[in-house]
Amino acid sequence: MIEVERLSKSYGAFRAVSDVSFHVERGEVVGFLGPNGAGKSTTLRMLAGFLGPSSGRIRIGGHDIGEEPLLAREKLGYMPETSPLYPEMRVREYLAFRAELKRVPRGARARAVERAAEEARVDDMADVLVRHLSKGYRQRVGLADALLGDPPVLILDEPTAGLDPNQIREVRELVRRRGKDHAILISTHILSEVEATCSRALVVARGKLVASGTIEELREMRRASGLRIVVRGEAARALGIVRALPEVAEATVDAGRTQAPETAELLVEYQRAEGGAEVAERVVAALVGAGLGVREVVPRAASLEQVFSELTRGDEEAAEVQA
Numbered sequence: 001m002i003e004v005e006r007l008s009k010s011y012g013a014f015r016a017v018s019d020v021s022f023h024v025e026r027g028e029v030v031g032f033l034g035p036n037g038a039g040k041s042t043t044l045r046m047l048a049g050f051l052g053p054s055s056g057r058i059r060i061g062g063h064d065i066g067e068e069p070l071l072a073r074e075k076l077g078y079m080p081e082t083s084p085l086y087p088e089m090r091v092r093e094y095l096a097f098r099a100e101l102k103r104v105p106r107g108a109r110a111r112a113v114e115r116a117a118e119e120a121r122v123d124d125m126a127d128v129l130v131r132h133l134s135k136g137y138r139q140r141v142g143l144a145d146a147l148l149g150d151p152p153v154l155i156l157d158e159p160t161a162g163l164d165p166n167q168i169r170e171v172r173e174l175v176r177r178r179g180k181d182h183a184i185l186i187s188t189h190i191l192s193e194v195e196a197t198c199s200r201a202l203v204v205a206r207g208k209l210v211a212s213g214t215i216e217e218l219r220e221m222r223r224a225s226g227l228r229i230v231v232r233g234e235a236a237r238a239l240g241i242v243r244a245l246p247e248v249a250e251a252t253v254d255a256g257r258t259q260a261p262e263t264a265e266l267l268v269e270y271q272r273a274e275g276g277a278e279v280a281e282r283v284v285a286a287l288v289g290a291g292l293g294v295r296e297v298v299p300r301a302a303s304l305e306q307v308f309s310e311l312t313r314g315d316e317e318a319a320e321v322q323a
Protein backbone atom coordinates (compact mmCIF):
# COMPACT_ATOMS: atom_id res chain seq x y z
CA MET A 1 0.00 0.00 0.00
CA ILE A 2 2.95 2.31 0.68
CA GLU A 3 5.79 1.93 -1.80
CA VAL A 4 8.86 4.12 -1.47
CA GLU A 5 11.75 3.85 -3.88
CA ARG A 6 15.10 5.61 -3.55
CA LEU A 7 13.55 8.66 -1.91
CA SER A 8 15.82 11.63 -1.21
CA LYS A 9 15.28 15.19 -0.03
CA SER A 10 17.82 17.98 0.25
CA TYR A 11 17.36 21.35 1.90
CA GLY A 12 19.96 23.37 0.02
CA ALA A 13 23.21 21.47 0.41
CA PHE A 14 21.90 19.47 3.39
CA ARG A 15 20.62 15.97 2.60
CA ALA A 16 17.83 15.32 5.13
CA VAL A 17 16.65 12.05 3.49
CA SER A 18 19.01 9.92 1.45
CA ASP A 19 18.08 7.06 -0.88
CA VAL A 20 15.38 5.53 1.32
CA SER A 21 13.32 2.56 0.01
CA PHE A 22 10.66 0.48 1.78
CA HIS A 23 7.17 -1.03 1.45
CA VAL A 24 4.28 -1.25 3.91
CA GLU A 25 1.47 -3.72 3.17
CA ARG A 26 -2.13 -3.89 4.37
CA GLY A 27 -2.30 -5.55 7.79
CA GLU A 28 1.06 -4.12 8.90
CA VAL A 29 1.94 -1.50 11.50
CA VAL A 30 5.47 -0.36 10.75
CA GLY A 31 7.54 1.86 13.01
CA PHE A 32 9.69 4.55 11.43
CA LEU A 33 12.23 4.76 14.18
CA GLY A 34 15.12 7.17 14.55
CA PRO A 35 16.69 9.77 16.80
CA ASN A 36 15.72 13.44 16.59
CA GLY A 37 16.66 15.00 13.28
CA ALA A 38 16.96 11.63 11.51
CA GLY A 39 14.62 12.73 8.72
CA LYS A 40 11.41 11.04 9.89
CA SER A 41 9.06 14.02 9.59
CA THR A 42 10.59 15.02 6.27
CA THR A 43 9.93 11.51 4.90
CA LEU A 44 6.37 11.39 6.23
CA ARG A 45 5.56 14.82 4.80
CA MET A 46 6.74 13.62 1.39
CA LEU A 47 4.58 10.49 1.71
CA ALA A 48 1.59 12.65 2.54
CA GLY A 49 2.21 14.83 -0.50
CA PHE A 50 3.00 17.99 1.46
CA LEU A 51 6.62 18.16 0.42
CA GLY A 52 8.11 17.38 -2.98
CA PRO A 53 10.99 14.90 -3.01
CA SER A 54 14.34 15.86 -4.56
CA SER A 55 14.32 12.42 -6.18
CA GLY A 56 12.68 9.03 -5.87
CA ARG A 57 9.17 7.59 -6.13
CA ILE A 58 6.24 7.25 -3.77
CA ARG A 59 3.10 5.22 -4.47
CA ILE A 60 0.14 5.18 -2.10
CA GLY A 61 -2.51 2.51 -2.78
CA GLY A 62 -1.01 2.07 -6.25
CA HIS A 63 -1.05 5.79 -7.17
CA ASP A 64 2.11 7.82 -7.70
CA ILE A 65 1.94 10.84 -5.38
CA GLY A 66 3.60 13.09 -7.98
CA GLU A 67 1.54 11.93 -10.98
CA GLU A 68 -1.86 11.27 -9.38
CA PRO A 69 -1.78 13.35 -6.19
CA LEU A 70 -5.55 13.45 -5.63
CA LEU A 71 -6.03 9.70 -6.02
CA ALA A 72 -2.99 8.97 -3.84
CA ARG A 73 -4.10 11.39 -1.12
CA GLU A 74 -7.61 9.96 -1.04
CA LYS A 75 -6.09 6.67 0.06
CA LEU A 76 -4.27 8.12 3.04
CA GLY A 77 -4.88 9.70 6.39
CA TYR A 78 -1.97 11.79 7.66
CA MET A 79 -1.44 13.06 11.15
CA PRO A 80 1.37 15.63 11.20
CA GLU A 81 3.60 16.28 14.23
CA THR A 82 1.48 19.33 15.03
CA SER A 83 -1.94 19.52 13.44
CA PRO A 84 -2.87 22.89 11.99
CA LEU A 85 -6.21 23.30 13.76
CA TYR A 86 -8.52 26.32 13.52
CA PRO A 87 -8.85 27.70 17.09
CA GLU A 88 -12.22 29.38 16.52
CA MET A 89 -13.97 26.26 15.23
CA ARG A 90 -15.69 23.67 17.38
CA VAL A 91 -14.23 20.16 17.14
CA ARG A 92 -17.21 18.74 15.21
CA GLU A 93 -17.27 21.76 12.87
CA TYR A 94 -13.55 21.45 12.22
CA LEU A 95 -13.79 17.73 11.43
CA ALA A 96 -16.81 18.33 9.16
CA PHE A 97 -14.83 21.01 7.34
CA ARG A 98 -11.90 18.62 6.93
CA ALA A 99 -14.22 15.84 5.74
CA GLU A 100 -15.53 18.17 3.05
CA LEU A 101 -11.98 19.05 1.95
CA LYS A 102 -11.22 15.35 1.80
CA ARG A 103 -14.21 14.88 -0.50
CA VAL A 104 -16.09 12.55 1.84
CA PRO A 105 -19.55 12.48 0.15
CA ARG A 106 -21.98 14.99 1.70
CA GLY A 107 -24.44 12.31 2.85
CA ALA A 108 -21.71 10.31 4.62
CA ARG A 109 -19.96 13.27 6.28
CA ALA A 110 -21.81 13.50 9.61
CA ARG A 111 -21.42 9.77 10.20
CA ALA A 112 -17.71 9.89 9.21
CA VAL A 113 -17.09 12.75 11.66
CA GLU A 114 -18.92 10.97 14.44
CA ARG A 115 -17.03 7.74 13.85
CA ALA A 116 -13.58 9.37 13.69
CA ALA A 117 -14.28 11.47 16.80
CA GLU A 118 -15.38 8.37 18.69
CA GLU A 119 -12.35 6.35 17.64
CA ALA A 120 -9.89 9.11 18.53
CA ARG A 121 -11.82 9.68 21.80
CA VAL A 122 -12.62 13.33 21.20
CA ASP A 123 -16.39 12.82 20.93
CA ASP A 124 -16.90 14.19 24.46
CA MET A 125 -15.37 17.49 23.29
CA ALA A 126 -17.25 17.69 19.96
CA ASP A 127 -18.91 21.02 20.81
CA VAL A 128 -15.89 22.68 22.44
CA LEU A 129 -13.86 25.36 20.66
CA VAL A 130 -10.49 24.04 19.49
CA ARG A 131 -8.70 26.85 21.33
CA HIS A 132 -10.07 25.57 24.64
CA LEU A 133 -8.66 22.07 24.17
CA SER A 134 -5.72 20.65 26.11
CA LYS A 135 -2.61 19.59 24.18
CA GLY A 136 -3.58 15.91 24.40
CA TYR A 137 -7.04 16.61 22.96
CA ARG A 138 -5.63 18.75 20.15
CA GLN A 139 -3.28 15.93 19.29
CA ARG A 140 -6.22 13.53 19.11
CA VAL A 141 -8.28 15.89 16.96
CA GLY A 142 -5.35 15.58 14.55
CA LEU A 143 -5.71 11.81 14.80
CA ALA A 144 -9.49 11.98 14.21
CA ASP A 145 -8.74 14.09 11.14
CA ALA A 146 -6.43 11.35 9.78
CA LEU A 147 -9.13 8.70 10.36
CA LEU A 148 -11.88 10.63 8.49
CA GLY A 149 -13.36 8.61 5.63
CA ASP A 150 -11.49 5.49 6.76
CA PRO A 151 -8.55 5.62 4.32
CA PRO A 152 -6.67 2.31 3.92
CA VAL A 153 -3.27 3.93 4.62
CA LEU A 154 -2.45 5.82 7.82
CA ILE A 155 0.72 7.86 8.27
CA LEU A 156 1.11 9.08 11.83
CA ASP A 157 3.93 11.38 12.95
CA GLU A 158 4.67 10.74 16.64
CA PRO A 159 0.99 10.08 17.45
CA THR A 160 1.50 9.62 21.19
CA ALA A 161 3.77 12.64 21.79
CA GLY A 162 2.27 14.90 24.44
CA LEU A 163 -0.36 12.39 25.62
CA ASP A 164 -0.79 11.11 29.18
CA PRO A 165 -0.37 7.36 29.90
CA ASN A 166 -4.09 6.58 29.56
CA GLN A 167 -4.32 8.44 26.28
CA ILE A 168 -1.16 6.68 25.05
CA ARG A 169 -2.76 3.32 25.82
CA GLU A 170 -5.94 4.27 23.95
CA VAL A 171 -4.06 5.47 20.88
CA ARG A 172 -1.95 2.30 20.86
CA GLU A 173 -5.10 0.18 21.03
CA LEU A 174 -6.60 2.11 18.16
CA VAL A 175 -3.45 1.62 16.07
CA ARG A 176 -3.37 -2.12 16.80
CA ARG A 177 -7.06 -2.44 15.92
CA ARG A 178 -6.78 -0.47 12.69
CA GLY A 179 -3.51 -2.22 11.83
CA LYS A 180 -5.33 -5.48 11.19
CA ASP A 181 -6.78 -4.28 7.89
CA HIS A 182 -4.88 -1.05 7.16
CA ALA A 183 -1.30 -0.16 6.24
CA ILE A 184 0.07 2.03 9.04
CA LEU A 185 3.39 3.85 9.27
CA ILE A 186 4.21 5.50 12.61
CA SER A 187 7.22 7.66 13.24
CA THR A 188 8.77 7.69 16.68
CA HIS A 189 12.08 8.24 18.44
CA ILE A 190 11.08 5.85 21.23
CA LEU A 191 11.90 2.16 20.98
CA SER A 192 9.15 1.09 23.41
CA GLU A 193 6.55 2.74 21.16
CA VAL A 194 7.54 0.36 18.39
CA GLU A 195 7.54 -2.60 20.76
CA ALA A 196 4.00 -1.72 21.86
CA THR A 197 2.34 -1.44 18.46
CA CYS A 198 4.50 -2.35 15.49
CA SER A 199 5.06 -5.63 13.69
CA ARG A 200 8.38 -4.35 12.38
CA ALA A 201 10.52 -1.24 12.26
CA LEU A 202 12.59 0.74 9.82
CA VAL A 203 15.51 2.40 11.57
CA VAL A 204 16.68 5.74 10.18
CA ALA A 205 19.68 7.82 11.16
CA ARG A 206 21.07 10.93 9.49
CA GLY A 207 18.61 10.54 6.64
CA LYS A 208 19.51 6.94 5.80
CA LEU A 209 17.76 3.66 6.40
CA VAL A 210 20.31 1.83 8.56
CA ALA A 211 18.32 -1.29 9.49
CA SER A 212 14.93 -2.91 9.21
CA GLY A 213 13.26 -5.93 10.76
CA THR A 214 11.21 -7.07 13.73
CA ILE A 215 12.31 -5.75 17.10
CA GLU A 216 13.93 -9.12 17.88
CA GLU A 217 15.82 -9.04 14.60
CA LEU A 218 16.99 -5.50 15.28
CA ARG A 219 18.19 -6.43 18.76
CA GLU A 220 20.07 -9.36 17.27
CA MET A 221 21.56 -7.12 14.59
CA ARG A 222 22.71 -4.70 17.22
CA ARG A 223 24.73 -7.42 18.89
CA ALA A 224 26.28 -8.71 15.70
CA SER A 225 29.05 -6.71 14.19
CA GLY A 226 30.90 -6.59 10.96
CA LEU A 227 32.86 -4.38 8.65
CA ARG A 228 32.78 -2.50 5.41
CA ILE A 229 35.80 -3.14 3.27
CA VAL A 230 36.89 -1.70 -0.06
CA VAL A 231 38.83 -4.23 -2.10
CA ARG A 232 40.81 -3.79 -5.29
CA GLY A 233 40.23 -6.82 -7.48
CA GLU A 234 37.39 -8.98 -8.72
CA ALA A 235 34.35 -8.72 -6.42
CA ALA A 236 33.23 -12.34 -6.82
CA ARG A 237 36.69 -13.63 -5.93
CA ALA A 238 36.92 -11.37 -2.88
CA LEU A 239 33.46 -12.55 -1.75
CA GLY A 240 34.49 -16.20 -2.07
CA ILE A 241 37.60 -15.65 0.05
CA VAL A 242 35.75 -13.76 2.78
CA ARG A 243 32.80 -16.17 2.91
CA ALA A 244 35.19 -19.11 3.34
CA LEU A 245 36.35 -17.77 6.72
CA PRO A 246 34.61 -19.58 9.59
CA GLU A 247 34.19 -16.35 11.61
CA VAL A 248 32.17 -14.75 8.81
CA ALA A 249 28.38 -15.22 8.77
CA GLU A 250 27.66 -13.35 5.56
CA ALA A 251 29.37 -11.16 2.98
CA THR A 252 27.72 -9.15 0.23
CA VAL A 253 28.75 -6.60 -2.37
CA ASP A 254 27.37 -3.14 -1.73
CA ALA A 255 26.36 -2.30 -5.29
CA GLY A 256 24.67 0.96 -4.25
CA ARG A 257 28.02 2.66 -3.77
CA THR A 258 30.08 3.99 -6.62
CA GLN A 259 33.67 2.95 -6.32
CA ALA A 260 36.79 3.54 -8.33
CA PRO A 261 37.10 1.11 -11.28
CA GLU A 262 38.27 -2.38 -10.37
CA THR A 263 37.34 -1.96 -6.74
CA ALA A 264 34.36 -3.37 -4.87
CA GLU A 265 32.85 -2.57 -1.53
CA LEU A 266 32.02 -5.60 0.62
CA LEU A 267 29.74 -5.70 3.64
CA VAL A 268 30.86 -8.40 6.02
CA GLU A 269 28.89 -9.70 9.00
CA TYR A 270 30.62 -11.69 11.72
CA GLN A 271 29.26 -14.85 13.32
CA ARG A 272 29.75 -13.38 16.78
CA ALA A 273 30.06 -9.85 18.10
CA GLU A 274 33.07 -10.61 20.31
CA GLY A 275 36.59 -10.48 18.96
CA GLY A 276 35.64 -8.24 16.02
CA ALA A 277 39.11 -6.68 15.75
CA GLU A 278 40.78 -10.10 15.36
CA VAL A 279 38.24 -11.17 12.73
CA ALA A 280 38.90 -7.94 10.82
CA GLU A 281 42.61 -8.75 10.82
CA ARG A 282 41.90 -12.24 9.49
CA VAL A 283 39.63 -10.90 6.73
CA VAL A 284 42.30 -8.45 5.61
CA ALA A 285 45.06 -11.09 5.82
CA ALA A 286 43.02 -13.56 3.71
CA LEU A 287 42.35 -10.97 1.01
CA VAL A 288 45.91 -9.66 0.89
CA GLY A 289 47.25 -13.24 1.00
CA ALA A 290 45.21 -13.98 -2.14
CA GLY A 291 46.77 -11.02 -3.92
CA LEU A 292 43.86 -8.60 -3.61
CA GLY A 293 44.38 -5.01 -2.49
CA VAL A 294 42.61 -3.63 0.59
CA ARG A 295 41.87 0.06 0.30
CA GLU A 296 39.65 0.78 3.28
CA VAL A 297 38.39 -1.09 6.35
CA VAL A 298 35.61 0.36 8.54
CA PRO A 299 33.87 -1.40 11.46
CA ARG A 300 30.12 -1.51 10.83
CA ALA A 301 27.92 -2.16 13.84
CA ALA A 302 28.88 1.08 15.50
CA SER A 303 26.27 3.15 13.68
CA LEU A 304 23.35 0.91 14.64
CA GLU A 305 24.72 0.66 18.17
CA GLN A 306 24.78 4.45 18.35
CA VAL A 307 21.25 4.75 16.97
CA PHE A 308 19.99 2.31 19.58
CA SER A 309 21.73 4.09 22.41
CA GLU A 310 20.00 7.29 21.33
CA LEU A 311 16.67 5.48 21.03
CA THR A 312 17.09 3.92 24.43
CA ARG A 313 17.71 7.36 25.87
CA GLY A 314 14.31 8.23 24.40
CA ASP A 315 12.86 5.28 26.36
CA GLU A 316 14.27 6.59 29.61
CA GLU A 317 12.72 10.00 28.93
CA ALA A 318 9.39 8.32 28.19
CA ALA A 319 9.63 6.29 31.40
CA GLU A 320 10.24 9.50 33.34
CA VAL A 321 7.25 11.16 31.73
CA GLN A 322 5.01 8.19 32.45
CA ALA A 323 6.25 7.72 36.03
Ligand SMILES: Nc1ncnc2c1ncn2[C@@H]1O[C@H](COP(=O)(O)OP(=O)(O)OP(=O)(O)O)[C@@H](O)[C@H]1O
Pocket residue numbers: 011014016034035036037038039040041042043189
Ligand atom coordinates in the same frame (compact mmCIF):
# COMPACT_ATOMS: atom_id res chain seq x y z
N1 LIG B 1 12.64 23.29 5.97
C1 LIG B 1 13.84 22.87 6.33
N2 LIG B 1 14.96 23.53 5.95
C2 LIG B 1 16.18 23.10 6.29
N3 LIG B 1 16.44 22.02 7.05
C3 LIG B 1 15.38 21.31 7.49
C4 LIG B 1 14.03 21.70 7.15
N4 LIG B 1 13.19 20.80 7.72
C5 LIG B 1 13.99 19.91 8.37
N5 LIG B 1 15.29 20.21 8.23
C6 LIG B 1 16.43 19.44 8.77
O1 LIG B 1 16.36 18.13 8.25
C7 LIG B 1 16.73 17.17 9.25
C8 LIG B 1 15.63 16.15 9.41
O2 LIG B 1 14.50 16.78 10.02
P1 LIG B 1 13.18 16.00 10.38
O3 LIG B 1 12.25 16.96 11.03
O4 LIG B 1 12.70 15.26 9.20
O5 LIG B 1 13.71 14.97 11.47
P2 LIG B 1 12.91 14.01 12.44
O6 LIG B 1 13.56 12.69 12.35
O7 LIG B 1 11.46 14.09 12.18
O8 LIG B 1 13.24 14.65 13.84
P3 LIG B 1 12.27 15.00 15.08
O9 LIG B 1 12.03 13.71 15.78
O10 LIG B 1 13.15 15.93 15.89
O11 LIG B 1 11.06 15.65 14.52
C9 LIG B 1 17.04 17.96 10.51
O12 LIG B 1 18.44 18.12 10.60
C10 LIG B 1 16.36 19.29 10.28
O13 LIG B 1 17.05 20.32 10.93
